[in-house]
Amino acid sequence: MGFLNVALWLFAGTAAPSAPADVLLLFERLPATVEGFRRDPAAERFGRDTLFEHIDGHAELFLSFGFRELLVLRYERADEAAIDVEIYDMGRSQDAFGVFAHGMERVEREAGQGSQYLSGMLTFWKDRFFVAVTAYPESEPRKRAAYALARAAARLIPREGPRPSLLARLPKPGLAPESVRYFRHPVWLNSPYRVSDGNPLGIGPDTEAVLGRYGSGEGRHVLVLVEYPDEKRAKQAEASAQEGILDGQPGPVRRPDGRFAGLRRAGRRIALIVDAPDETSVREALARAAPGGSR
Amino acid sequence: MKSVSRREFIAAATAAAAGSLLGGCKSRSEAPAAAARAPSPANGAAVVEKSRVILIRDRSAVLADGRANPEVIARMIDEAACALTGEKKPLDAFGALIRPDDTVGIKSNVWKFLPTPPEVEQALRARILELGIPEDRIGIDDRGVLQNPVFQKATALINTRPMRTHHWSGVGSLIKNYIMFVPDPYNHHADACADLAAIWNLPHVKGKTRLNVLAMLTPLFHSVGPHGFNPEYLWNYGGLIVSRDPVAADTVGLSIIEAKRKAFFGDNRPLNPPAKHIQLADTRHRLGTADPARIALVTLGDDKDILL
Numbered sequence: 001m002g003f004l005n006v007a008l009w010l011f012a013g014t015a016a017p018s019a020p021a022d023v024l025l026l027f028e029r030l031p032a033t034v035e036g037f038r039r040d041p042a043a044e045r046f047g048r049d050t051l052f053e054h055i056d057g058h059a060e061l062f063l064s065f066g067f068r069e070l071l072v073l074r075y076e077r078a079d080e081a082a083i084d085v086e087i088y089d090m091g092r093s094q095d096a097f098g099v100f101a102h103g104m105e106r107v108e109r110e111a112g113q114g115s116q117y118l119s120g121m122l123t124f125w126k127d128r129f130f131v132a133v134t135a136y137p138e139s140e141p142r143k144r145a146a147y148a149l150a151r152a153a154a155r156l157i158p159r160e161g162p163r164p165s166l167l168a169r170l171p172k173p174g175l176a177p178e179s180v181r182y183f184r185h186p187v188w189l190n191s192p193y194r195v196s197d198g199n200p201l202g203i204g205p206d207t208e209a210v211l212g213r214y215g216s217g218e219g220r221h222v223l224v225l226v227e228y229p230d231e232k233r234a235k236q237a238e239a240s241a242q243e244g245i246l247d248g249q250p251g252p253v254r255r256p257d258g259r260f261a262g263l264r265r266a267g268r269r270i271a272l273i274v275d276a277p278d279e280t281s282v283r284e285a286l287a288r289a290a291p292g293g294s295r
Numbered sequence: 296m297k298s299v300s301r302r303e304f305i306a307a308a309t310a311a312a313a314g315s316l317l318g319g320c321k322s323r324s325e326a327p328a329a330a331a332r333a334p335s336p337a338n339g340a341a342v343v344e345k346s347r348v349i350l351i352r353d354r355s356a357v358l359a360d361g362r363a364n365p366e367v368i369a370r371m372i373d374e375a376a377c378a379l380t381g382e383k384k385p386l387d388a389f390g391a392l393i394r395p396d397d398t399v400g401i402k403s404n405v406w407k408f409l410p411t412p413p414e415v416e417q418a419l420r421a422r423i424l425e426l427g428i429p430e431d432r433i434g435i436d437d438r439g440v441l442q443n444p445v446f447q448k449a450t451a452l453i454n455t456r457p458m459r460t461h462h463w464s465g466v467g468s469l470i471k472n473y474i475m476f477v478p479d480p481y482n483h484h485a486d487a488c489a490d491l492a493a494i495w496n497l498p499h500v501k502g503k504t505r506l507n508v509l510a511m512l513t514p515l516f517h518s519v520g521p522h523g524f525n526p527e528y529l530w531n532y533g534g535l536i537v538s539r540d541p542v543a544a545d546t547v548g549l550s551i552i553e554a555k556r557k558a559f560f561g562d563n564r565p566l567n568p569p570a571k572h573i574q575l576a577d578t579r580h581r582l583g584t585a586d587p588a589r590i591a592l593v594t595l596g597d598d599k600d601i602l603l
Contacts (some may be wrong), residue, residue: 058523103519119527
C-alpha cells in the first residue's frame with residue numbers, strides 16, 4: 001500500500017481495508033535531516049514475534065497493550081551520539097495512551113496528545129501510535145533535534161484518537177494527573193501500590209481498567225476502576241476481589257500494611273480503593289467514585 | 296516484598312556472631328563466615344541457617360565517565376571474597392569457592408544500557424586463572440550460555456550482573472540472570488516472572504553456583520521509556536553485593552533500590568510490578584533466603600548514604 005492510500009484511509013477515518021494497512025509507512029516522510037542529524041536510510045521493523053530482539057527484556061510491556069509493529073529510524077551526526085526514533089503501532093489509541101501513561105512522571109503536551117521529556121528521552125502518543133525519541137546522553141543539539149523529530153512525527157499522524165472512556169469516570173478533585181494509568185493486563189494493577197498477587201479482579205484483554213492516586217502523605221489513596229463486558233463477570237470479580245484483596249470481609253478492611261481498602265460494584269463496573277488512611281476515607285472515596293453512575 | 300531496614304539485617308548479623316572475626320578484611324558489622332550455612336548442633340536442636348551477604352562500597356570504583364576503576368573493583372572483590380569465606384588471602388578465598396579441576400562459567404549480563412562491568416568480569420577471571428584453571432576452562436557469557444562449550448561442561452558457575460528496575464519482574468536480579476539457561480525465556484514471564492527460581496533447579500544449573508556478585512556500582516532505581524532506561528535514574532552507589540546465596544544478595548540489593556526510590560521520590564513508590572520473584576525464590580522454590588532474620592549482612596567500606 002502506498003503513501004496515498006494509507007493517508008486516504010487514515011484521513012477518512014473509515015474501517016481498515018481487508019488487507020492489513022502498513023500504517024507505519026507514514027513515517028517514511030520524516031525529514032532527512034534535523035539539526036544537522038542525517039537519517040540513516042536503513043529503517044528496521046519489528047513485529048510481535050521479534051520485538052524481543054529490539055527491546056531486551058521489556059517487550060512484555062508493549063505486548064500487554066496489544067502491540068502490532070515497531071518502526072525504528074536512526075539519525076546520525078559526526079560529532080554527536082545517534083538519535084533513535086521508535087514508532088510503535090499499538091493498534092488502538094487507548095493502548096497507545098496506556099503505554100505512554102505507564103511511564104508518565106509529569107503531564108506535558110509538547111507533541112501529540114501527551115508528551116514527556118526526561119533527560120534525553122522524549123515520548124508522546126497520538127492516535128494509535130506511541131513514539132519514543134531517544135537521545136542519550138543529553139546535549140543541547142540532541143535535545144533540540146529530539147523535539148523537532150517528535151513534532152514532525154506528530155504532524156504526520158493525521159488525527160487524534162480517543163482516550164480510554166473509563167478515564168472520564170476518575171473524579172477530578174484531588175487526582176494527581178501524572179498518576180493516571182490505563183491497562184488491560186493484571187500485572188499493572190500494582191502500579192502505584194501493591195494490591196495483590198495473581199488476578200483477583202479478573203482483569204484481561206476484554207476488560208478496561210484505570211487507576212489514579214489521590215491526595216498526598218498519610219491522607220492519600222488510590223482508586224482503581226474496572227469495567228467488565230457484562231454484569232456476570234463483574235459479580236465474579238467482586239467475589240474474587242473480596243476474597244483476594246479484602247480478606248473475605250464485606251466492608252472496608254485494614255490490610256497488613258496498616259492502610260485501608262474497600263470496593264463497590266455497580267452493574268458491570270467495580271471501584272476499588274486501596275492505600276487509604278481509614279475506613280471513613282474508603283467509604284467517602286467509594287461514594288465519589290460512583291462506578292455505576294450515568295457519566 | 297516487605298522493605299527491609301538495615302537494623303533488621305544488622306540484628307541478624309549480630310545474632311549470628313559467635314566470636315570469630317574475619318582475618319584480612321576490614322569489616323564494620325561482622326558475623327562468622329561459617330554462619331552462612333551453619334551445621335546443626337550436636338544436640339539436634341534446630342538452628343536458623345543464615346546466609347552470609349557481603350556489601351562492600353567504594354565510590355571511587357566509579358570513574359567520572361561512568362566506567363569502573365579496574366584496580367578498585369579488583370580490590371573490592373578480593374575483600375568481599377575474604378569476608379565471605381573467612382580466609383585471609385584473596386587466593387585462598389577463591390580457593391574455598393572454586394576447585395582447581397573446575398570448569399567455570401561466569402554468567403554475565405550484556406544489557407546495552409547497564410551491562411555487567413567488564414572490570415568485574417575480569418577481576419573474577421583473573422583470580423580463577425590464578426587458581427591454576429586454564430583459560431579454556433573459563434568462560435564469560437550471557438545470551439550464548441546454552442551454546443557455549445565451557446558452560447555446557449561447567450562444574451562451577453559464578454553469577455554476576457548489575458541490579459536494575461525492570462518493567463516485568465520488578466528488578467533485574469541475580470535470580471533473573473539465569474533466564475538465559477532456558478531456550479524459551481518468554482515462557483518464564485508469567486505472573487511478573489514469579490517462578491524464575493525454578494530455572495535454578497534445572498539439571499544443567501542446579502547446585503553449580505559458587506558465587507554471586509550483584510553489581511551495585513551505578514544501579515538503576517526507576518524504569519521509564521520503551522527500554523526501561525533513563526540515565527536520570529542511575530546513581531553512584533559504588534557497591535558490590537557478594538554471597539553464595541542469590542536470594543539473600545538480591546534481597547539486600549532490593550532493599551537498597553527501594554530505599555533509593557523513597558529518598559528520591561519522597562514517598563513510598565512501589566516497584567511496578569513488585570519484585571515478588573525474590574520472595575518466592577525463598578518461600579516457593581527454597582533457593583535461598585529472603586528473610587532478613589536469616590541474612591547475616593557484613594558491610595565493608597564506605598558507609599555514607601548506604602541506604603540500609
